[in-house]
């Protein structure tokens with residue numbers, strides 16, 4: 372995996388995800404961050420080589436569902452996988468996000484094992 376994009380409005384959660392990715396021994400050359408879907412779209416525009424997106428569901432400005440819809444206007448499901456990272460309260464939006472083209476999901480709190488099994492189909 373070349374570049375991975377983590378989108379979450381909590382910088383603490385982004386740090387936790389990065390730590391868990393290391394613990395899960397998922398090898399990524401470069402990890403990019405964004406605080407919501409708007410920033411996420413900006414990162415994707417600046418970095419066309421992003422190979423996987425991990426996105427929160429509940430975020431200000433542009434939530435995870437809107438973000439998935441925006442990505443799928445220009446990036447096909449098999450070209451740029453999106454894994455949603457969600458809590459119980461995000462379940463309604465999560466269902467819609469999967470219908471709109473998200474490839475999978477991980478529930479918070481997660482472990483290196485759950486992250487690994489969610490990402491394994493998409494990382495080399």
Ligand SMILES: [Mg+2]
Nearest residue numbers: 380427429430
């Ligand atoms: Mg959030």
